[in-house]
Amino acid sequence: MSANIPDFSLPGSGARTTAFLTDSTLCIGCKACEVACKEWNGVAEDGLNWSGFSYDNTGAVGASTWRHVKFVEGEPQPGFGGAAGEVSSWNFSSDVCKHCEQAGCLEACPTGSIVRTEFGGVYVQPDVCNGCSYCVVSCPFGVIQKNDSDGRAFKCTFCYDRQKVGLQPACAKACPTESIKFGEISELRLAAQERVKELHSRGVHDAQVYDPVDTSVEGTHAFFLIRGDPRTYNLPPQPEVPTIYLKAGWRAAALGSAALLAGSLVAFLASPKGARSRQFRSRGHRQ
């Protein structure tokens, strides 16, 4: 390894905990991130179908689209100051795997294919994945998906290979407006707060940071700066890791088995009189 490339090969060897800050107020909907992602990671196109849903023809983040630009068309509203004509809002936001602090996919993976990297990202090792798809149903954001051709699960790798050699992920590199920012997580969290303050001071009062730290997801490594309701951008307002239901699930299972056991005992003890008396009689006869 050459001298100017830091060695991030081992945890604790100076690897930074990194994150994406995707600022939808800066996104121009050029989809350069989608293309850069597919080019770098060798992901094939997934259908040449026209959707008619604004300019979005790739639908959503999935096994073959790891970055996806959403197009949100708003109702026509009067322009600034009321003097301008009515214009429709047209918002864009680049979606990606959130790389949760408590990742549903990672917790559900039975093979150990999904791991936490030294950069804080969630990485699927394709050579270990056996295609059970437990992760698919465990993702609170609907990100990870099975590949139709070989059945294994795929999602954003957080450009682990690029980060390993000190490069930023391909999408952040390609973004022409710096809507996708990449860096040290605590610095980016501060930058996000600063940006919200700036937008509020400029009259964009509905600007907010989407980073579900108060839920069981406990924050993400890909947070978003959005306007208004997160649901507009296909982001769940209250994402939860499915394993929070484990306790209740086990308790219900234990109660169920206890009830079954009690039932069997009752059935045994309170068996029909005849059967019991026969038993007692035979015992008596022996005496």
Added chain:
Amino acid sequence: MLTTYRLTEHHTAGGMTRTLSHLAELQPELFTEVSPELAADIGLEHRGWATITTPRGIIQARVMVTTRMRPMWVEGRTVHQVGLPYHWGYKGLVKGDVTNDLLAISEEPNVRIMETKALVCNIQPGRRPQGQAALEELQEQMRRVA
């Protein structure tokens, strides 16, 4: 009123982007953008087909109804806009009618790229006829407006 424009997914000429799968999937089909008012007026359906004609050509495109297109009020009458991106053709991973067929050839002197961007057109629901029938349909429409 027809206006043509390029999409961000497309770079320079269509031949360079229609053959690239990563770009072709992002804008796989020629479409025309119309306002809900115009769509209601002449019966265009979202995701349906429309036939657009000018004295120079006849093409078909998928319909995208969007409030981003607004009818204009010009000299006491409503003027509707019909938006048409260009960049499709008869070759490539994704094919479609050639929007510039509707325009007179008028090249911009510096870079020799089509400079016409706005013109009058006719738009109606449904797909265009094929081959000779398309030409006859165009001539018929011209006779009607003459």
